[in-house]
Structures are given as structure tokens and as C-alpha cells.
Amino acid sequence: MSEVIWQKLDGRVTFALPLRAVLVFVVLLFVVFAITLIALMSGSFPMSATDALRSLAGNPPPDMATTVVWEFRLPRALAAAMAGALLAGSGAVLQTVTRNALADPSLVGVSQGAGLAVVTVLVIFPETPIGLRPVLAFAGALAVATLIQAIAMRRTGGATMRFILTGIGVAAFLGAVTQAMLTYGDLNRAMAALGWLAGSVHAAGWGDVQVLCISLALLIPAMIWAARPLAALRMGPEIATGLGSAVTRDRAALITLSVALAACAVAMVGPLAFVGLIAPHLARRLARSGPGLHLALSLAIGAALVAGADLIGRIAFAPVQIPAGLVTAVIGAPVFGWLLLQHAKS
Amino acid sequence: MIGLRLRTGALALAVLAVAFAWHIAVGAKVIPLATVAEAFWGYDETVFDHVVIRDLRLPRALMAVAVGAGLAVAGALMQGVTRNPLADPGLLGLLAGASFAVVLGTFTGLTSPAVIPVLAAIGALAAASIVWGVASAVPGGASPMTLVLAGAAVTAFLAALTAIMLLIDETSFEALRVWLTGTLAGRPGTAGLWAAGWLVLGLVVALGAARQVTAMAMGDEAATGLGVDVRKLRLAILVSVVALTAAAVALAGPMGFVGLVVPHMVRLVVGHDYRVIVPASAVVGATYLLLADIAARMLLAPVEISTGLITALLGAPVFVWLVRARL
Numbered sequence: 241m242s243e244v245i246w247q248k249l250d251g252r253v254t255f256a257l258p259l260r261a262v263l264v265f266v267v268l269l270f271v272v273f274a275i276t277l278i279a280l281m282s283g284s285f286p287m288s289a290t291d292a293l294r295s296l297a298g299n300p301p302p303d304m305a306t307t308v309v310w311e312f313r314l315p316r317a318l319a320a321a322m323a324g325a326l327l328a329g330s331g332a333v334l335q336t337v338t339r340n341a342l343a344d345p346s347l348v349g350v351s352q353g354a355g356l357a358v359v360t361v362l363v364i365f366p367e368t369p370i371g372l373r374p375v376l377a378f379a380g381a382l383a384v385a386t387l388i389q390a391i392a393m394r395r396t397g398g399a400t401m402r403f404i405l406t407g408i409g410v411a412a413f414l415g416a417v418t419q420a421m422l423t424y425g426d427l428n429r430a431m432a433a434l435g436w437l438a439g440s441v442h443a444a445g446w447g448d449v450q451v452l453c454i455s456l457a458l459l460i461p462a463m464i465w466a467a468r469p470l471a472a473l474r475m476g477p478e479i480a481t482g483l484g485s486a487v488t489r490d491r492a493a494l495i496t497l498s499v500a501l502a503a504c505a506v507a508m509v510g511p512l513a514f515v516g517l518i519a520p521h522l523a524r525r526l527a528r529s530g531p532g533l534h535l536a537l538s539l540a541i542g543a544a545l546v547a548g549a550d551l552i553g554r555i556a557f558a559p560v561q562i563p564a565g566l567v568t569a570v571i572g573a574p575v576f577g578w579l580l581l582q583h584a585k586s
Numbered sequence: 587m588i589g590l591r592l593r594t595g596a597l598a599l600a601v602l603a604v605a606f607a608w609h610i611a612v613g614a615k616v617i618p619l620a621t622v623a624e625a626f627w628g629y630d631e632t633v634f635d636h637v638v639i640r641d642l643r644l645p646r647a648l649m650a651v652a653v654g655a656g657l658a659v660a661g662a663l664m665q666g667v668t669r670n671p672l673a674d675p676g677l678l679g680l681l682a683g684a685s686f687a688v689v690l691g692t693f694t695g696l697t698s699p700a701v702i703p704v705l706a707a708i709g710a711l712a713a714a715s716i717v718w719g720v721a722s723a724v725p726g727g728a729s730p731m732t733l734v735l736a737g738a739a740v741t742a743f744l745a746a747l748t749a750i751m752l753l754i755d756e757t758s759f760e761a762l763r764v765w766l767t768g769t770l771a772g773r774p775g776t777a778g779l780w781a782a783g784w785l786v787l788g789l790v791v792a793l794g795a796a797r798q799v800t801a802m803a804m805g806d807e808a809a810t811g812l813g814v815d816v817r818k819l820r821l822a823i824l825v826s827v828v829a830l831t832a833a834a835v836a837l838a839g840p841m842g843f844v845g846l847v848v849p850h851m852v853r854l855v856v857g858h859d860y861r862v863i864v865p866a867s868a869v870v871g872a873t874y875l876l877l878a879d880i881a882a883r884m885l886l887a888p889v890e891i892s893t894g895l896i897t898a899l900l901g902a903p904v905f906v907w908l909v910r911a912r913l
Contacts, residue, residue, distance in 0.1 A: 412905070420886070
């Protein structure tokens with residue numbers, strides 16, 4: 241593996257940059273851009289790439305193009321990409337902290353906790369401003385994460401498989417409560433909540449994009465901070481302690497970060513399954529790197545995944561729109577099965 | 587010992603009878619138990635309550651009994667043969683497979699009453715094979731954890747495919763949407779009779795094999811030593827579990843966690859002899875689902891919750907507790 245190594249002050253400041261990982265990251269950014277462009281072009285009002293780009297630049301060919309691109313397709317594509325990035329980051333952090341290759345926010349009930357909080361609010365207090373939703377989702381998700389940790393943490397400090405199984409049980413329970421809430425609630429509100437629960441970005445507008453932007457802006461610095469404790473924790477709690485990290489504190493902070501990342505995404509686009517599972521693995525397979533760059537790669541892959549899933553869901557059975565969450569589940573579940581085989585081997 | 591068993595058995599049956607009568611009495615209109623009794627022994631078709639009981643409530647109560655008994659026995663057998671405290675038709679993906687197959691059948695126009703249980707059986711069998719295949723391909727064999735995780739993956743995959751089919755053809759699936767959460771509100775008609783046939787098949791095989799399952803629960807070697815043909819027994823149990831699951835799904839959709847909770851409750855009382863566990867699971871499972879359905883109808887009255895949601899609300903904490911206590 242080729243690395244660019246940068247030394248200053250006789251090697252006291254050294255900086256190694258794995259070239260391949262950086263290259264992959266740049267390629268991934270292009271992929272995200274390409275998917276966004278295709279998303280802008282395709283739909284019931286198709287347009288050429290140049291037309292799409294020209295309307296983006298504020299120099300649209302016919303009148304309709306501006307509305308279609310700016311009001312419908314662009315916010316939707318952006319929301320998909322950003323939500324995907326958030327979920328992927330959440331999964332990457334969670335997998336490293338729990339040292340469990342199968343951890344995913346939607347699998348262990350974190351997403352469902354956020355989902356329940358949001359559905360409760362959608363059904364009971366529909367007038368709640370959209371900006372508050374991530375906060376509520378975060379509260380719900382954090383409560384669930386704490387609960388699962390408390391249950392799973394018993395003999396061996398949160399044995400990994402038990403963590404996942406407990407999460408599956410908690411997720412089933414929360415799912416049933418959410419469903420019951422929908423039966424009880426007013427039909428129209430329930431229908432709105434139902435579409436959201438399938439993990440769909442088709443109603444995403446600039447309001448959602450704004451909230452997602454703010455979430456990313458707040459959480460990216462936290463992720464940059466997280467790179468260091470993640471690097472220590474990934475070698476196991478004993479070695480991390482030996483390296484001088486406060487394991488309990490770091491673990492709690494990182495799980496909170498992971499929960500926050502998932503909650504922000506879930507609040508806006510619903511619980512998209514398996515993105516947090518696939519993206520970090522794909523990132524690891526594409527390029528070996530330290531945890532910081534791995535996080536960045538995961539974010540880019542997550543963005544590409546959800547944007548791609550939304551695009552597929554939009555055009556595969558047009559005019560019927562398949563929510564992105566269903567597409568990611570169809571792709572993600574077999575990957576999960578395959579990972580299960582790999583996981584037990586190692 | 588035998589006397590004690592008889593007394594416990596009689597008590598369980600009495601509780602079942604009370605639950606059955608109570609289930610028929612409650613609803614949108616509460617009907618006094620005396621009228622319920624009258625509807626059976628002195629049926630008068632000019633009395634509105636009698637007609638309601640005979641045409642609406644009795645079929646529903648019978649469905650609850652059939653589905654509860656079927657799922658509970660299926661769960662007990664799976665737990666015994668795989669020696670896995672977390673085995674359940676829902677957790678291991680059989681319910682998802684069966685309901686996916688039924689939706690696929692509806693999608694392609696196969697809706698005749700005789701075909702639905704067959705489809706459900708094929709789906710359950712396919713899902714069981716995939717879950718078992720994945721879990722046993724894992725080095726170290728099919729442990730409870732890998733089985734449940736593989737089941738969760740298969741369930742998620744099939745649920746997404748089912749949801750996509752529902753979206754593509756929205757109009758014809760309004761009824762299926764409720765059915766997919768596990769409900770006893772549907773009226774199966776002739777399909778119910780076909781499903782009952784599958785149920786009887788499953789129960790007969792289960793009762794016949796129960797004795798050998800006790801040996802099997804001690805381990806493959808011990809069972810072979812006791813003269814059990816392990817492969818043949820596995821096959822018989824698979825047939826029984828698939829038939830029972832198919833019947834339950836054809837009647838009421840995927841009803842989660844019944845097969846997990848009931849056998850564990852039963853084992854607490856009757857011990858580890860499957861000759862007792864299997865019939866006891868059937869009786870307790872029927873009672874359990876009757877009570878769950880009463881809760882589903884009364885909890886948020888006049889709105890009715892899907893019964894499958896109640897069983898999930900009750901069963902998921904038991905699952906979490908089992909994970910914590912047994913693994």
C-alpha cells in the first residue's frame with residue numbers, strides 16, 4: 241500500500257496519508273455527484289444533463305425546468321445523500337465501538353426508538369415545527385440505546401452478539417408500539433407517518449435539507465474528534481486503556497455520537513435499514529485506512545447508497561415510487577447474511 | 587404423578603373454556619355469558635345476539651384457538667429439535683416466508699382457498715431452508731444466535747419485497763395490509779377449512795413425534811443411543827412445523843412470538859417431557875391467543891388493534907429476557 245509520508249521537525253510530526261484511500265474518496269465524491277445529476281435528469285419530465293446543469297446554474301432552458309430541478313429533484317437528491325451519509329457515519333462509529341461487524345442503527349432498535357418518538361409527535365402534536373424533530377428523535381434513540389446497553393451489559397461488558405439480539409427484541413417491541421399508535425391516530429396523520437416509516441425521501445423539501453445540513457455541520461466536527469478514540473477502541477478495551485484512553489467515557493461519548501447521527505437522519509427521512517451496516521464494510525473493502533479516513537469513506541458511500549437507492553426506487557416501477565428504505569433493505573439483507581458468515585469465521 | 591397431570595390438564599382446559607366464553611362475550615357490544623350459552627344450546631335466529639355470536643364471534647374465537655395452538659406447538663417442536671430456546675416460527679423467518687408467498691400468490695392471481703395454505707407452506711419451507719442453510723454454513727454450526735440473526739435477515743428481506751408488491755398494486759391489497767400485521771378480524775371462509783386440514787396434519791405429526799423429541803432435546807448422540815432415527819425425526823418435525831405455520835398464516839397472517847412465549851411458559855410448569863409439552867402448548871397457546879385477541883379488541887376500544895401487535899408487545903420483552911438469561 242503506497243502512502244505519502246510527511247515528516248517535519250526530524251520526524252516528531254509525522255503524517256501518513258494512504259493514497260489509495262484518498263483516491264477512493266475522490267472517486268466516491270464523483271459517484272455521488274453523478275447519481276445526483278442522473279436524479280436531476282430522470283423522472284416524468286426527463287431532461288438532458290446540460291439542461292439540468294444549466295438550470296442549476298440559474299440559466300434554465302424552458303420554464304418548467306427550474307421548478308422541477310429546484311423544487312422537487314434537487315432537495316430530494318440532497319436529502320437522500322445527506323441522510324445516507326449520516327446513517328453510514330452512525331453505523332461506522334457503532335461497529336467500531338461495539339466491536340461488532342453486524343451493528344447497524346436500524347437493526348439494534350436505535351432507529352426504531354427515533355421512529356417511535358417522531359411518530360408519537362406526528363400523530364399527537366402535528367403542529368410541531370420540523371426543526372424540533374431531530375431533537376425528539378435523538379431523545380427517543382438515546383433512550384433505546386441506553387436501555388439496550390443496560391440489558392446487554394451483564395457478564396462480559398456487553399457481549400457483542402447479545403447486544404444485537406437484545407436490539408432485535410427491542411426493535412420488535414417498538415415497532416409494535418409504533419404500529420398501534422398508527423391504528424389509534426387520526427387516519428390522515430397516520431398515513432403521513434406511514435410513508436415516513438417506510439424510509440422515504442419523496443416528500444423531502446428544502447426544510448428537510450436545511451435541517452440535515454445543520455445536523456451535518458454540527459456532527460462532522462464531532463466525527464473528526466471521534467477519530468482518535470475510535471482508533472484506540474478498535475483494538476479492544478484493554479489495549480485502549482493501555483494507550484491512555486478513558487474507555488468508559490469515550491465509549492459513552494461515541495455511542496451518543498452514533499445515536500445522534502442516526503437520529504438526525506431518521507427524523508427527516510425515516511428509518512432506512514441496513515445503510516449503516518453496508519457502508520462501513522464497503523469502505524473497509526475499498527481501502528484500508530485509519531478510522532478518520534474510514535469514517536469519511538463511509539459517509540461518501542452512505543450518500544451514494546441512499547441517493548442511488550432513491551433513484552432506483554423512483555424509476556424502477558414508475559409511476560409507483562418505491563421508498564428508498566425498501567430498496568436498501570432488499571440490497572442490505574443479503575449483505576447482512578453474507579456478513580454473518582464472514583463474521584463467525586473470523 | 588399421573589393424577590397431578592390430569593388435574594393440571596383439567597385446569598388448563600377449564601381456563602381455556604372460560605377464555606373462550608369471555609372472548610365471545612366481549613366486543614363492540616358486550617353480550618352476557620348467559621346469552622352466549624343460549625346461543626349454543628337454544629339457538630334462535632330471530633335473536634340478533636345469537637346471530638352475532640354464531641356468525642361473527644364464534645368463527646373468530648375458533649380461529650384464535652387454531653392459530654394459537656398451531657403456533658405454540660410449532661414453536662415447542664422447533665425449540666426441542668434445534669435445542670434452541672429462541673426458536674419460533676416468526677424469529678426464524680417462517681412466518682415471513684409464508685406471508686410473502688401468500689402475497690406473491692395474490693399478486694399473480696393465485697387466490698383460490700385451497701391454494702393459499704399450500705403457498706404458505708411452500709414459503710415457510712423455503713424460508714426455513716434458507717435460514718437453516720445460512721446458519722449451519724457458519725463454522726461452529728447453527729447456534730441460537732446465528733439462527734435468529736439469519737432469521738432477522740430473511741424477514742427483513744422478505745418484508746421489503748412484500749412492501750414493494752403492496753406499493754405496486756395498491757388497490758387490491760387493502761385487506762392484505764391489515765392481514766400482514768397478524769389479525770383475527772378476517773373471515774377466511776372456505777380457506778379456513780383448508781387451513782384446518784393442514785393444522786390437523788401438523789398436530790397429528792407433532793403428537794406422534796413428541797416422545798422422540800424429548801430424547802432429541804438431550805442431544806443427537808443421546809437420541810441415537812435411545813433408538814431415535816434423528817434424520818427421520820427431523821424430517822417429521824419439519825413437516826409438522828411447516829404445516830402448522832402454513833395453517834396459522836393462512837388464517838391470520840404472521841402472528842409473532844406466540845411460538846416463543848407459550849412453550850417457555852408451559853415448560854415452567856410441566857417440565858421437559860414433550861409428550862406433555864406438545865398438548866399443553868396447544869391448550870395454553872389457544873388460551874394465550876384468545877386473551878391477546880380480547881386485549882386487542884378492548885385496549886383502545888372502539889378502535890381495534892391488530893392481534894399480532896399485542897403478541898409482539900407481550901413477546902418481545904420475553905425474547906429480550908431469554909437472551910439475557912440464556913445466552
